[in-house]
Amino acid sequence: MDELTAPRLEMSRARYQQNLAALQRQLAPSQLMVVMKDDAYGHGVEWAVDAAVEAATPVALFGGYDVSTALRIRARAPQARIFVWVTSPDDEIRTALASDIDLGVGTLPYLRRIVAVARDVGTTARVHLKIDTGLHRNGVRPEDWPAFIAEAMAAQNDGVIDVVGVWSHLAEASDAEDDDAAAEFARAVASLESAGARPVARHLTASAASWWRPELRGSVSRIGAFCYGVRSADGPEIPGVAPVAALRAPVIDVLDDHVVISVGALHGIPSTIAGASVGTPGGARVLRHVGAVTSAVEVWPGARQGQDVTVFGPGADGESDATALAERIDTVGEEILTRLTPRVRRVVTD
Incomplete structure (x- = not known):
């Protein structure tokens, strides 16, 4: 990849x-x-x-x-x-x-x-x-x-x-x-x-x-x-503190009912998060399946290769942070972040 x-x-x-x-x-x-x-x-x-x-x-x-x-x-x-x-x-x-x-x-x-x-x-x-x-x-x-x-x-x-x-x-x-x-x-x-x-x-x-x-x-x-910016599981928002990180993966294939994105279990994403809401250019969509190195997301009108899907993070319609995603599988946001392997590029913005 x-x-x-x-x-x-x-x-x-x-x-x-x-x-x-x-x-x-x-x-x-x-x-x-x-x-x-x-x-x-x-x-x-x-x-x-x-x-x-x-x-x-x-x-x-x-x-x-x-x-x-x-x-x-x-x-x-x-x-x-x-x-x-x-x-x-x-x-x-x-x-x-x-x-x-x-x-x-x-x-x-x-x-x-x-x-x-x-x-x-x-x-x-x-x-x-x-x-x-x-x-x-x-x-x-x-x-x-x-x-x-x-x-x-x-x-x-x-x-x-x-x-x-x-x-x-x-x-x-x-x-x-x-x-x-x-x-x-x-x-x-x-x-x-x-x-x-x-x-x-x-x-x-x-x-x-x-x-x-x-x-x-x-x-x-x-x-x-x-x-x-990682809040406690089931804990309140922290005034003045917000998530630092967003996990994004490009679309690499578009099929009739789903798109394929370039992130999967070997990147550290738990397969059990299938069913979560993720952010797409067409709004929130369901993460249907997590495979080894790719995942399937519900398609949206106008979907095309190269568009970004936000698995978690601010500024998207899906899960707002790692903790929101973690709460779906009864764990903590720290685990979602620390599981990410070196296969996931770290990119510093602003």
């Missing part, structure tokens, strides 16, 4: 920067951390970092998830602070420390490995200690927290680490459960500070809770999907 007929994910630089500005206004004085996991939610790390650091209010804090992503960010944003939270092997710890990357630490064995590597290379590791506030996604249990921070502070007193942050994840299952988690987080921060730490980065909330529960925000808010 050549470039003229290949499907493409069109990404608006202007819309992305508008989203970042809206988030910065909404979250202030909490600092926006732009999260870049899964290749910036399928949009591509490099262009997303470039646009973020060139925004009217430049982004200075990124979440890289893993060290390899953080290194891609560092190459485009040499002055930014970058936070990585996946547990990494020793060689990656060494690389992260050499690139001035902050490490999230949620277990005592991992803390000890970071201390050993930092001591070996003769540097001070910047770390964010993680308390498990109930989600059980990594993190030190409250009953183990005192011993954990005692060991961390001993390493800090030796100059091997610097405890610059404390963090956790919310379950976001209910307001009551999140309130309980926030109370546990506050106790963890208080005990850490009582032990002598002065963590400047305190972060508990991700996209949804950061926006809708301002009382739970810390000094930092980790925002992933909302930066790219």
Whole structure:
């Protein structure tokens, strides 16, 4: 399939920067951390970092998830602070420390490995200690927290680490459960500070809770999907934030009752979205079937080869965003975007 007929994910630089500005206004004085996991939610790390650091209010804090992503960010944003939270092997710890990357630490064995590597290379590791506030996604249990921070502070007193942050994840299952988690987080921060730490980065909330529960925000808010205009499944629209991306595929054949478009399951489109509404030059039409590399769409008057069909995205009569499409198959918009393979060209507009 050549470039003229290949499907493409069109990404608006202007819309992305508008989203970042809206988030910065909404979250202030909490600092926006732009999260870049899964290749910036399928949009591509490099262009997303470039646009973020060139925004009217430049982004200075990124979440890289893993060290390899953080290194891609560092190459485009040499002055930014970058936070990585996946547990990494020793060689990656060494690389992260050499690139001035902050490490999230949620277990005592991992803390000890970071201390050993930092001591070996003769540097001070910047770390964010993680308390498990109930989600059980990594993190030190409250009953183990005192011993954990005692060991961390001993390493800090030796100059091997610097405890610059404390963090956790919310379950976001209910307001009551999140309130309980926030109370546990506050106790963890208080005990850490009582032990002598002065963590400047305190972060508990991700996209949804950061926006809708301002009382739970810390000094930092980790925002992933909302930066790219991906709302929560079954969630409300986000004021001032809109989808960055639109998935479009050209018509490659016109038959009596349907057209064939150049996108299919091997591009990452779930076959189960058949039956969705897609945008065409003739208005909304039904996506009848998803094949391996092509799909069938209900025909419209005047259909011809080369016309674009919008599988999802703003400015069309079909599904307005990836989340609208995802809701049809009981998943989230992030999955629709991150499933898209390199067969789908990424094209930056404006």
